[in-house]
Amino acid sequence: MKLTTKSRYAVTAMLDIAYHNKGNPISLPEIADRQNISLSYLEQLFSRLKKSGLVESIKGPGGGYMLSKGADDIVISEVIQAVDEDLETTACNGKSNCHNNHQCISHNLWQDLGVEIKNFLSDITLQQVISKNNSDIKEIKLSEY
Amino acid sequence: MKLTTKSRYAVTAMLDIAYHNKGNPISLPEIADRQNISLSYLEQLFSRLKKSGLVESIKGPGGGYMLSKGADDIVISEVIQAVDEDLETTACNGKSNCHNNHQCISHNLWQDLGVEIKNFLSDITLQQVISKNNSDIKEIKLSEY
DNA sequence: TAATAGTTGACAATATTACTAGGTTAAATC
DNA sequence: GATTTAACCTAGTAATATTGTCAACTATTA
Known part of the structure; x- marks a missing residue:
């Protein structure tokens, strides 16, 4: 899982x-204004978010985007995956013929790391982030770590 | 903490x-060959790794780079930090005047996420990754998650 | 001492990705 | 029906990431 400003x-924006x-x-335009993100860039991001089925759009005045599921049913990881293709996690591209090959010693680390991060982000819903002072997230953190 | 191919x-390479x-x-050149990374790029990365004190270099024939500490004394996070400047974790840049501001609702999430990832990567040494079949890492994972 | 293998650094060139600008289409309101 | 608002589409530009080249400089070895 790649983590950049794009993510x-x-x-x-989803939040x-x-x-x-x-x-x-x-x-x-509302979001662009509130969050200080360029409108054009947002449009591109939402094109992907829509393709991934995370949002629905309504054209014309008064239109805009809506979540296609409840905020407690959308996790952070799926938002990121919608806009950012996965980072190749290993030099060997995860090919199975890479087992125990010294040329790809980092295989396992990056694989595991990717899984960890994904797990972390898959446990957090938009709703949890929004909940005042993020008590939900704190709970997750304390119990998992 | 930004996670890209560069990291x-x-x-x-360190592994x-x-x-x-x-x-x-x-x-x-050895590393470039084995790991399929361009030599030029490696040179740039190692320039930073050296500046950060993670490696030492020896010039001339038979020369190359050596870890300046033991492999069990270098954690993944410091390697990443050496080559990749930190990702701004929040739109508000982490400014303290951002508390509870609805314009920066993602503040806490990204802050927490950054901490989590860093923690995870700070618990893993180069040596642990190298240890056959990564039993050390598995242990960390099981106990922490 | 000459030749060689290596680091180091400075650039330039290319490729990829992040971001911006402008136009087109659809729906709503007047 | 004209105007407005917003999604949507198609570029373009800017910034990074990555590769390539060349010229010191250093230590080794023959």
Whole structure:
């Protein structure tokens, strides 16, 4: 799992929608303004988010984007995966003929690391992040670590 | 903590040295060949690794790079930090005036995530990765998760 | 001492990715 | 129906990542 500003923008935007959602769609210009992200960039990100089925769109005035599932049903990892293709986790590309090959000693580390990060991010829903002072996340952290 | 291919290259190269080290320095062309990383790029990465004090270099024939500490004394996170500057973890840049501001709801998530990843990577040494079939890492994983 | 194998550093060149700008289309309101 | 608002699409530019080249400089070896 690759972690860049792109991932963060996508998550931030999704959080913004979840946070401000009151049944009505949220427009990208709104998000762009609130979160200080370029509108064009947001459009590209949301193109992917839509393709991945995470959001639905309504055109025209009053339109915008809505989460296609509940905020407690969308985890951070799927948002990131929607906009950022996976990082090749190993030099060998994860090929199975790489077992115990000294040319690919980092295979396991990156594999494991990827799994760890993904696990961490798969345990956190948009709703949990939004919940005041993030007590939910703190709980996760304390119990898991 | 930003995670990109660059980070992986650096870690992979360090692991290669640790793995092949028998008291003698390891040359970059060797690593480039074994790990399929461009020599030029390796040179740039090792320039940083040296500046950070993680490796020492020996010039001339038979020269190359050596770890400046034991492989069990170098953790993955410091390798990554040496080559990759930190990712801004939040849109607000972590400024303290951002508390409970709805414009920066993702603040805590990214902060926490960064800490988690760093913790994970700070618990793993080069030596642990190299140890056959990574039993050490598995142990860490099981106990922590 | 000459030749060689290696590091080191400075650039330039290319490739890939991040980000921006502008136009087109769809729906709503006036 | 004209205007507005917003999604959508197609580029372009800017920034990084990656590779390539060349010229010192250093130690080894013959």
